[in-house]
Amino acid sequence: MLTPLVLKLARVIELGEADITALNALGGAPRRCPAGQSLVEAGERMNAAFLVHAGWAVRHCSLEDGRRLVLDIVLPGDICDPTVFVRPRADFSLQALTPLSYSLVRSENILELVNRSPRLGAALWWIEAHEEAITRAHLVAVGRMSAYERVAYLLWELWTRLGLVGLADDKGFELPCGQDVIADAAGLSYVHVSRTLRRLDREGLVRRHSPHGWRILDARRLRELVQIADGLRLSPLPRRIQQRLRR
Amino acid sequence: MLTPLVLKLARVIELGEADITALNALGGAPRRCPAGQSLVEAGERMNAAFLVHAGWAVRHCSLEDGRRLVLDIVLPGDICDPTVFVRPRADFSLQALTPLSYSLVRSENILELVNRSPRLGAALWWIEAHEEAITRAHLVAVGRMSAYERVAYLLWELWTRLGLVGLADDKGFELPCGQDVIADAAGLSYVHVSRTLRRLDREGLVRRHSPHGWRILDARRLRELVQIADGLRLSPLPRRIQQRLRR
DNA sequence: CGAGACGTTGACCTCCTTCAAGAGAAGTGG
DNA sequence: CCACTTCTCTTGAAGGAGGTCAACGTCTCG
Secondary structure (H helix, E strand, C coil), X not given: CCCHHHHHHHCCCXXXXXXXXXXXXXXXXXXXXXXXXXXXXXXXXCCCEEEEEECCEEEEEECCCCCEEEEEEECCCCEECHHHHCCCECCCEEEECCXXXXXXXXXXXXXXXXXXXXXXXXXXXXXXXXXXXHXXXXXXXXXXXXXXXXXXXXXXXXXXXXXXXXXEXXXXXXXXXXXXXXXXXXXXXXXXHHHHHHHHHHCCXXXXXXXXXXXXXXXXXXXXXXXXXXXXXXXXXXXXXXXXXXX | CCCHHHHHHHCCCCCCHHHHHHHHHCCCCCEEECCCCEEECCCCECCCEEEEEECCEEEEEEXXXXXXXXXXXXXXXXXXXXXXXCCCECCCEEEECCCEEEEEECHHHHHHHHHHCHHHHHHHHHHHHHHHHHHHHHHHHHHHCCHXXXXXXXXXXXXHHHHHCCCECCCEEEXXXXXXXXXXXXXXXXXXXXXXXXXXXXXXXXXXEECCEEEECCHHHHHHXXXXXXXXXXXXXXXXXXXXXXX
């Protein structure tokens, strides 16, 4: 079965039948969670990572007075958060944006997988490194870009990441979240996000064609605006490393 | 020898003589680099991580028009950047702030170390998770805090991290970098950082007592201001995980 | 002593926030 | 089927946090 996780890893290494079977078994029985419900609250103990099969979630951090920053939007195929195996207390909250299907992944599951196939282990590590690169790009966007560039960056990031798991095509994507989530991810007020999205529309870069459907009108100009889009690509694991692991 | 890296790991697991020897051998012969020199430019190929022994470096990312964001200030005992083993192209630049002593760490070195002692491997993973938590806190600060809180956060972060490697005491620390670096880390202009530091001084939180010497005057109030300081602590690896690895 | 790097302060301006009100869309109950 | 609420988005107007420009002070080093 071509789950989002399998699709993503297939961009990094070649996957055999056995690999796919092993990946699909990762995390055991799927669980469900209604939209809006919280999966973890900051400060709580955790003993497993979350592998999202379908639906969107949001990882965020709140300050005492209610200011909130969205660290990361968690998409199908994402594993949030693998460092739980050494660090048992969450420093963020995780909340479902849509009805969610997910599995709990324990350290044993990962270790088992990696023991069976070091190549899969390297690929998972690669995915993890990719996520760190995304966080860094996010930090650059929030720290040094104008509101216009920032919102463009976030749309580009989502478009790219959804594309990696087969949930976006070259025309656009579905964005099942409100503008308040974009605002908290960009570090802006939702009012200004609204204005900024209208401007992106007016200038022919991006358009909302249905309540949650977004169309990329001019990918080239959008990409120029974003600048730091390079790190978001997920390229194959270097051949040199793959060969070393085959031994 | 109690190098910064050893001091840091000693907070996570108990280190035996053999562990310390192995850690001190990590990365081989130390190299030197004068202040201001660039170690890696964004987009370049890398094949090793940098283990800093002494001195400060800065990891940053620049936009086309010169805007710059400091992702991370690299301190003695830090390994920058371990994901290089799967991801051979840097998406950031690394520059020495002071004369630097460092070693190149290759994937073989790490694998060797981890094979010899899985506990050291888990501890290194723990350090890596700690750094991710710092990046997330940084993102929250830049995205949702006022200039006043942001600068306070950065000083707190540096104080904490320097404390972990024995380079700060409860009074304060040496900060061998200009306010422009703080500004690029906070996503502010250096002019406003200057104003903000003066205000922190005026209000009795932090004071510069020599060109590069900073004193924490009121740690309690500073910490309240920072709010997200919890994730910066480096607590011991959970006993449960240590015991499993001893087998 | 002069040059250059760095920090400080003031004045002005701009980008974004906040406040407020209205428009659509979607669900609810009579 | 239509009034009613509710939620989200949109737009306008006013205010503020921080940026930019410019000048000056201070320290270090040649």
